[in-house]
Amino acid sequence: MKILRIILIMLLPTVVAPLFAQNTVDTKEPRWKQLNQAYGFLIAQQVSLELIEKKFPELATATKEAWFAFNSTALGEGAKGVEEELSKKHGTKWPEYKKTMTSQISETHENYNLTRQQASDFISEVKQRAKGNIPESILATLLSAHARYAKNPGFEIIDGWKQTFRTKDHPKAKGVDFSVSFPASWSRREGNRPNIIHVFQNGAGHGPVMCVLMVKDIPVPAGYKPTKEEIREIFQASELKDMVPAGGTFVEAKSIVLEDSPAVMLVSDQTRQRMDTSFTMRMTQFVTIQGSSMITIQFMAGKTSDSSESSDDLHKRYLPTYRIIANTLVLNDRYK
Secondary structure, three states: OHHHHHHHHHHHHHHHHHHHHOOOOOOOOOHHHHHHHHHHHHHHHHHHHHHHHHHOHHHHHHHHHHHHHHHOOHHHHHHHHHHHHHHHHHHHHHHHHHHHHHHHHHHHHHOOOOOHHHHHHHHHHHHHHOOOOOOHHHHHHHHHOOHHHHHOOHHHHHOOOEEEEEOOOOOOOOOOOEEEEEEOOOEEEEOOOOOEEEEEEHHHHOOOEEEEEEEEEOOOOOOOOOOHHHHHHHOOHHHOHHHOOOOOEEEEEEEEEEOOEEEEEEEEEEEEEEOOEEEEEEEEEEEEEEOOEEEEEEEEEEEEOOOOOOHHHHHHHHHHHHHHHHOOOEEHHHHO
16 A cells, blocks of 8 residues: 555656646637627527518517527527627727628528528527537537636536546547546647646636546556555545645645545645746646546646736636536446
8 A cells, every 4th residue: 555655646746747838728719709700600590580580470489489499598698798798809899890790691691582491490490509509619609608607617517518528449548438527618629748638628718727637557566456445545635745746835635535436636736937927826636546547637727927816716716616527527437
């Protein structure tokens, strides 16, 4: 057991350290473009429904039902958030910008020779959109603009707006098959380090929280698998201060249970400088062991020098979300 403890103390910091060398998650599009595309999508949908109601009065009730089905969901609330963000961005120019965009889309749709069957099909499509069947980028933008979800992304998962990532057959998973669910609005990409499987970021890739999924082999004798009792004894709060990455500051540690397995939540601070900007990151790790592999779900909330929100504030705001995400961990190997 002492040997295993020494290995883990040496192992955990080496898993964490490379993360600081990475940039934030590369998003496909800047935020303003995400908002513009989502808003154009919403206007086109509204214009189309109004055109159907005008051209086919007998479909008026069905049109209103489709409109209500969409706008009564989190997507409808997110639509309000998108407009609010665009309004803040454009300031006094927003009314004119909104008018121009609406006019251009309306003119395009008015020239379309819509048939009754097409109108009926579109009404059905809008009802499906209300269930989340829309382009992924639009879905992420709408949900990231939802006021309640922006404050606590965990509610996004609770309300059923989620994406589940599974490591089965992933070359960096070391043969470990597990899955974790994230809010549907979080961006994702492949990790660019040997032990980093996937990287997620809140706010459709523009938020302050990054999450990394990692698997690291534990260099134990062939065929040896730590028992629950050994892991539980090691994962005691009093034993974990030594696992904080070099140069980091220990904040807290708690022994927890993930998927009926002994685990730990370890929190520490790291301050780094890139060019002329210094930043502090509060790192929250959920770590468990499966066979001879260590699984880490690592969250990092970054504070830049010009930010008014401290790393401690960010941690308190997002910790409930971290817990919800970590609690979705499923060790699929156990159910084969």
